[in-house]
Amino acid sequence: MYCQECQQRPATLHFTKIINGEKNEFHICEQCAKEKGDFIPGSNSFxxxxxxxxxxxxxQPLNETNAAPRSKQVxxxxxxxxxxxxxxxxxxxxxxxxxxxxxxxxxxxxxxxxxxxxxxSGKIPKRLGNDLLERKKIDQLRQKLQQLINEEEFEEAAHVRDQIRSMQKRLEGRD
Incomplete structure (x- = not known):
């Protein structure tokens, strides 16, 4: 698909605007987008x-005339x-x-x-992925452990604690 502005370069930015049920799509290239600044073409300076x-x-209400007066402090x-x-x-x-x-x-x-x-959570690089995923699982298990303790599910909490310890030992063995 080519840019709707210059008709020369491939469109890399795609916008869809829906107003009152009417859908308009815009497809522009990066260069035309930079030239136009942050304005989307054909959209009345939107x-x-x-x-x-x-x-x-x-x-916030769409129609300010129907809105109740606000007395909140900003x-x-x-x-x-x-x-x-x-x-x-x-x-x-x-x-x-x-x-x-x-x-x-x-x-x-x-x-x-x-x-x-x-x-x-971000992206995880492949070369570090295993360790990072393992550490992420440990963090999730710690949160689960805390929740189980708060709910007084001590048997399940002990099981989760053992899982965490096992995973930590595996991680330490890799270092």
């Missing part, structure tokens, strides 16, 4: 930041002074402290974007 804003503002980052509405508008945080400040509002957004998953 930017990637606006896309993020749409995802971040999902809890949460503000103690380090940079950014508010959540400002973040939602520009699509990026002002500092690292913003992640902690707005954590309660971000979890539902991340769940929505990532299909319910809020833990970042």
């Amino acid at each position: 930017s990637i930041h606006n896309l993020l804003s749409g995802l971040l503002n999902f809890e 949460t503000q980052c103690s380090k940079c002074g950014m508010t959540y509405p400002e973040f939602a508008k520009i699509g990026r945080f002002g500092c690292t402290e913003c992640y902690k400040t707005f954590a309660s509002k971000l979890d539902p957004v991340f769940k929505r974007i990532h299909g319910g998953n809020t833990d970042h």
